[in-house]
Amino acid sequence: MVTTSHPLAAQAGLSMLAKGGNAVDAALASAMTLTVVEPTGNGLGSDGFAILWDGGQLHGMNASGRSPAGWTPDPFKDGIPELGWNSVTVPGAVGGWVALSERFGRLPFADLAEPAIRYAEDGFPVSPVIATLWANGAARLHDQPGFADHFMPNGRAPLAGERFIAKDTAQSLRLIAETKGEAFYRGELAEKIATNSTKHGGAMTLDDLAAEKPDWCGTIHQKFDDIELHEIPPNGQGIAACMALGMLSHTPIRDLSPEDPKALHLMWEAMKLAFRDVDAYVADGPFMDEITSADLLDAEYLKNRAKLIDPKRAQDFGSGAPKRGGTVYLCAADQSGMMVSYIQSNYAGFGSGVVVPDTGIHLQNRGCGFTLQDGHPNQVGPRKRPFHTIIPGFLTAKGQPRMAFGVMGGPMQAQGHLQMLLRTQIWGQDVQTAADAPRWRVTEGLGVACETAMPADALQTLTDLGHNITLETPDAAFGFGGAQLIHRLESGGYAGGSDPRKDGCAIGF
Numbered sequence: 447m448v449t450t451s452h453p454l455a456a457q458a459g460l461s462m463l464a465k466g467g468n469a470v471d472a473a474l475a476s477a478m479t480l481t482v483v484e485p486t487g488n489g490l491g492s493d494g495f496a497i498l499w500d501g502g503q504l505h506g507m508n509a510s511g512r513s514p515a516g517w518t519p520d521p522f523k524d525g526i527p528e529l530g531w532n533s534v535t536v537p538g539a540v541g542g543w544v545a546l547s548e549r550f551g552r553l554p555f556a557d558l559a560e561p562a563i564r565y566a567e568d569g570f571p572v573s574p575v576i577a578t579l580w581a582n583g584a585a586r587l588h589d590q591p592g593f594a595d596h597f598m599p600n601g602r603a604p605l606a607g608e609r610f611i612a613k614d615t616a617q618s619l620r621l622i623a624e625t626k627g628e629a630f631y632r633g634e635l636a637e638k639i640a641t642n643s644t645k646h647g648g649a650m651t652l653d654d655l656a657a658e659k660p661d662w663c664g665t666i667h668q669k670f671d672d673i674e675l676h677e678i679p680p681n682g683q684g685i686a687a688c689m690a691l692g693m694l695s696h697t698p699i700r701d702l703s704p705e706d707p708k709a710l711h712l713m714w715e716a717m718k719l720a721f722r723d724v725d726a727y728v729a730d731g732p733f734m735d736e737i738t739s740a741d742l743l744d745a746e747y748l749k750n751r752a753k754l755i756d757p758k759r760a761q762d763f764g765s766g767a768p769k770r771g772g773t774v775y776l777c778a779a780d781q782s783g784m785m786v787s788y789i790q791s792n793y794a795g796f797g798s799g800v801v802v803p804d805t806g807i808h809l810q811n812r813g814c815g816f817t818l819q820d821g822h823p824n825q826v827g828p829r830k831r832p833f834h835t836i837i838p839g840f841l842t843a844k845g846q847p848r849m850a851f852g853v854m855g856g857p858m859q860a861q862g863h864l865q866m867l868l869r870t871q872i873w874g875q876d877v878q879t880a881a882d883a884p885r886w887r888v889t890e891g892l893g894v895a896c897e898t899a900m901p902a903d904a905l906q907t908l909t910d911l912g913h914n915i916t917l918e919t920p921d922a923a924f925g926f927g928g929a930q931l932i933h934r935l936e937s938g939g940y941a942g943g944s945d946p947r948k949d950g951c952a953i954g955f
Contacts, residue, residue, distance in 0.1 A: 447778065447779050447932050447942045447953070447954030448460050448476055448776065448777075448778045448942075448952075448953060448954065449776060449777050449778075449930040449931065449932055449943065449944050449950065449952040449953075450476050450480065450774070450775075450776040450930060450944075450950050450951075451480070451484060451487075451854070451928050451944075451950035452479075452480060452573060452576070452948075452949050452950050453573075453951045453953075454479060454483050454561075454565060454570060455476045455477075455479040455480045455484070455774075455776065455950075456476060456776075456950060456951050456952070456953050457561075458475045458478075458479040458561035458562065459473060459475050459476035459479075459776070460472065460953055460954070460955065461475070462474075462475045462553060462557070462558065463778075463780060463955070464955070465553070465557075466552065467551070467552050467557075468552045468782065468784050469498070469779050469780040469782075469784040469785060469786045470498065470546050470547065470550040470551045470552075470786055471547070471551050471553045471557075472778040472786075473496075473546075473776060473777070473778040473786040473788045474543050474547055474551065475558045475560075475561055475562070476778065476788075477494070477539070477543065477774075477776065477788060477790055478543065478559050478562035478619065479562040479565060480774045480776070480790070481562065481619075481790075482562050482565045482566045482570070482612060482619075483565055483570050483573070483576070484576055484774055485597065485796065485808065486576055486579035486580050486583055486795050486796060487579075487772050487773055487774045487791060487792060487854070488539075488773065488774045488790045488791055488792050489792055489796075489797070489806075489807065489808045489809075489810075490537070490539070490540060490618055490619070490630070490806065490807045491537040491539075491792065491797065491800075491802075491807050491808050491809035491810055492537060492538075492539040492791055492797075492810055493509060493510040493511055493535075493537060493538045493790065493791060493810055493834070493836070494510070494538060494539035494542040494543075494788065494790035494791075495507065495509060495510065495542075495682065495788070495789050495790075495834075495837065495838050496509070496542065496786060496787065496788045496789075496838060497665055497676055497677075497678065497787045497838045497839070497840040497850070498550065498784065498785065498786040498787065498788075499783070499784060499785045499840070499847040499850075500550060501782055501783045501784050504664075504665060504676060504840065505550075505664070506662070506663050506664045506665040506676070506678050507545060507546065507660055507661070508538075508660060508663045508678055508679075508681075508831075509538040509539055509541055509542025509545065509660035509661075510535075510538050510681065510682075510812065510831050510834050510836075511535045511537050511538035511812070511831070512535060512536055512654075512829045512830055513535045513536075513813065513816070513826065513827065513828060513829060513830050513831075513832065514535070514536070514648075514649040514650045514651065514654045514829075515649075515651070515653065515654055515657075515828045515829050516649035516651070516828065517649055517813075517826060517827065517828050518826075518827065518828060519818065519820075519825060519826055519827065521649075522816075522818060522826055523818075525818070526813055526814055526816055526818065526826060527814075528811060529587065529590055529798055529799045529811065530590060530591070530648075530798060530799065531643055531647060531648030531649075531650070531798065531800055532647070532649070532813065533798045533811035533812075533813040534643075534648065534650060534797075534798050534800060534810065534811060534812075534813060535810070535812045535813050535832060536654050536658045537630075537807075537810060538658060538660060539790045540622055540627045540630045541627055541630075541631065541659055541660050542660045543622075543627065544626050545659075545662075547626075548626075550784075555623060555626050556623040556624060558623070559619050559620070559622065559623035562619050563616050563620060563623070566611075566613065566619060566806070567611070567613060567616040568611070569609040569610055569611035569612075570610060571607050571608065571609055572604045572605070572607065572608055572609075572610055573606065574606040574949065575949045576606075576949060577603070577604065577605055577606035577607075578606075579795060580597070580603040580604060581602075581603040583795045583796045583799075584597065584598050584602065584603040586795075587796055587799035590798070590799030590800055590801075591646050591799075591801070592642075592800060592801030592802060592803050592808075593796070593800070593801050593808070595801070595803070596612070596614065596801045596808070612806050614804055614805055614806035615805075615806025617806075618630075618635055618805045618807055621633070621634060621635055630655075631655045631656055632652075632655070632656045635802075635805060636652055636655045636656070637652065638804065638805055639802050639805075639807065639809075640652045640654075642800070642802045646800070657829070663678060664679070665677060665679070666678075666684070666685060666688060666739055666743060667688065668687075668689070668691045668692045668743060669695075670691050670692075670694070670695050670867075670872075671695075671700075672844055673842075673843055673848065673867070673871045673872075674841065674842045674843070675687060675691055675840075675841060675863070676839070676841070677839060677840075677863075678838065679731055679739055680729060680730070680731050680734060680739055680833075681728070681730040681731065681815075681824075681831040681832065681833055681834050682833075682834040682835070682836065682837045683724055683728070683834065683835055683837055683857070683860045684837035684839070684860060684863070685720075685724060685728060685739055685742060685743065686717070686720040686721055686723075686860035687837075687839070687860040687861075687863040688743055689716075689719070689720035689723065689742060689743065689748060689751075690713070690717045690719070690720040690860070690864050691716075691864060691867065692743065692745070692748035692749075693716040693719060693720070693748050693751050693752040693755070694712060694752070694864075694868075695752075696748070696749050696752040697712045697716075697752060698712075699712050699713070699868070699872070700872060704873050704875070704883065705900070705901050705904055706904070707904040707905075707907040707908050707911075708757065710886065710904060710908060711757065711760070711908060711913075712755060712757070713864060713865070713868070713886075714760070714886070714888050714908075714913065715754075715755040715763075716752070716755065717861055717864065717888045718761075718762075718763055718888050719751050719752075719754065719755070719763050720860070721860075722763050722764060722765045722766070723742055723751075723766055724742075725765065726765035727765070727768075727823065728742075728824065728833060729823035729824035729833060730823075730824070730830050730831040730832070730833075733824070733830065734823050735823065736823075737768055737823075741768035742768055744768060747766070747768050750766075751766055759911055759912050760892050760911050760912035760913045760914075761892075761912075762891045762892050772791060772792065772793060772794050772795040772854075772855070772856065773790070773791035773792075773793075773836045773854035773855065773856075773859075774790055774854060775788070775789045775838065775852035775853070775854040775928070775929075775930050776788050776789075776852075776930055777850035777851060777852065777930055777931065777932045778850075779850065779932045779934070783847065783934075785840075785847050785850045785932065786850060787838035787839060787840045787851065787852060788838055789836045789837065789838045789852050789854065790836070791835075791836040791854070792808065792809070792810040792811070793811050793812050793814065794811055794814070796808055797809055797810040797812075798810065798811035799811075812834065813826070813832060814832075815832030815833040815834060815835070816830075816832045816833070817833075835857060835859055836854070836859065837859050837860065837863070838850075838852050839851045839852050839867075841871065847934055848871075848933070848934055849870065849871075849931060849932065849934065850932045851863070851866050851877075851929065851930065851931040851932070852929070852930060853865075853866060853927040853928065853929045853945075854927055854928045855926065855927025855928060856925075856927075857887065858885075858887045858925060858926060858927040859927065861885075861886070861888065862885065862887075862926075862927045862929060865880075865883075865885060865886075866880050866881075866929060866931060870931070870933065876933075876941060876943070877933045877941050877942065877943030878941075878942075878943035878944075879943075880931065880943065881929040881930075881931060881943040881945045881946070882946055884896070884898075884899035884900040885897055885926040885927070886926075887925065887926065889916075891914065892912060892913055892914045893913075893914045893915075894908075894913050894916075895915075895916050895917075895918050895925060895926075896915055896916070896917055897917070897918060897919070897920050897926055898917050898918070898919055898920075899920075905917075926947065927945070927947070928945040928947050928948035929943065929944075929945040930942075930945065930950065930952070931943040931944075932952070940954060942954060
């Protein structure tokens with residue numbers, strides 16, 4: 447089974463399973479195809495993360511890139527730009543593809559790129575959701591280096607149903623496939639990336655590209671009864687989902703229903719508590735010296751944080767003191783039991799807006815994830831991974847794989863993980879029902895954004911508790927994310943769910 451946010455990408459993955467590949471081969475073929483057919487969320491210049499069950503053991507991979515060696519706080523005194531070369535950290539996704547394929551793949555690496563190359567070379571009809579995002583991106587990014595030349599044929603974004611051809615991208619994919627990524631980090635493509643960086647005042651060099659490599663980082667985890675949630679360790683926000691889940695284990699949420707305002711209140715308050723700590727302490731793991739992931743996940747600390755939740759009123763929490771006491775997501779699974787949870791992203795839609803000429807490589811703007819606060823572990827600096835929003839999720843139960851899942855969409859992701867876990871594991875919903883259900887996301891202070899489909903009576907009760915609720919339609923800048931899920935069935939086989947807020951599907955055989 448393969449679930450992705452675009453049907454062509456899902457079919458690309460399924461075709462690898464049909465020709466004898468495994469779940470990793472399927473996931474990588476889907477990921478490569480998504481760089482072509484969903485450029486509004488990812489590309490060859492993306493970062494990526496993966497959690498996979500190899501049939502007997504869980505693995506975590508961090509393929510998010512580091513900042514250029516020349517980045518220091520001084521040039522960013524006026525702020526880190528959202529667009530252009532000085533928002534770009536070294537892209538890590540291509541290196542992640544190679545590492546996953548070499549360690550766990552079954553098919554030749556070059557085979558995995560065939561569907562993506564075909565859609566780039568021959569073109570593909572732009573899907574409706576992507577067409578809307580493409581037009582939004584073009585209005586904002588048309589003057590960024592190389593953007594209009596590549597993404598605005600005939601001077602505009604393509605409309606839904608129009609065929610988009612990207613021969614430059616096809617050639618870059620061929621070079622990546624033939625050289626197993628060497629061309630991207632140390633060869634022809636790397637030289638073009640570095641040359642374009644210098645031309646436009648960027649700090650990225652050939653040495654920065656050549657030094658980049660993914661890390662096998664394992665996972666962090668949090669138990670809730672018999673279920674264990676696994677996330678990638680920081681620099682990502684997955685720890686927020688683990689922390690909120692740990693707090694909720696000390697509440698009566700098991701006795702409530704998904705739309706009960708009491709349950710929503712508990713989830714919102716736990717999520718706010720987790721995010722306040724994440725904002726204060728989370729950074730690239732090696733730079734988290736004073737407060738570590740273990741400190742934030744300490745059982746007694748989470749129990750004490752849960753005690754701050756008042757069932758009768760909403761609160762605007764501060765960070766705690768633990769030591770005192772835009773994205774595409776996909777998942778794949780095969781008959782051997784291997785399951786892959788994979789995510790890659792350019793961050794803000796098309797990312798930095800920069801497209802390297804003659805390559806089709808458009809680059810992420812992950813530098814925005816740094817802070818300028820002096821002394822903060824996430825302060826901008828050289829050869830350092832910024833705080834990341836993209837996170838793959840994975841559930842185990844009694845040491846066995848249960849669900850590969852993710853909810854793409856910026857700060858929605860950790861909150862979406864919590865909602866998907868509770869709906870499928872605690873409240874017994876199937877994966878498609880969980881993906882279809884109305885969602886929420888906590889914002890700032892007492893703010894919570896909710897989809898308009900949420901029950902009006904529950905929203906009124908929550909407003910009376912002091913929550914500042916705003917209502918949004920599901921397609922409002924995709925602020926409620928896009929879920930993809932594969933659940934392993936006890937009776938054998940898999941159940942897949944794909945978010946109706948995106949263009950994708952869940953398919954299998």
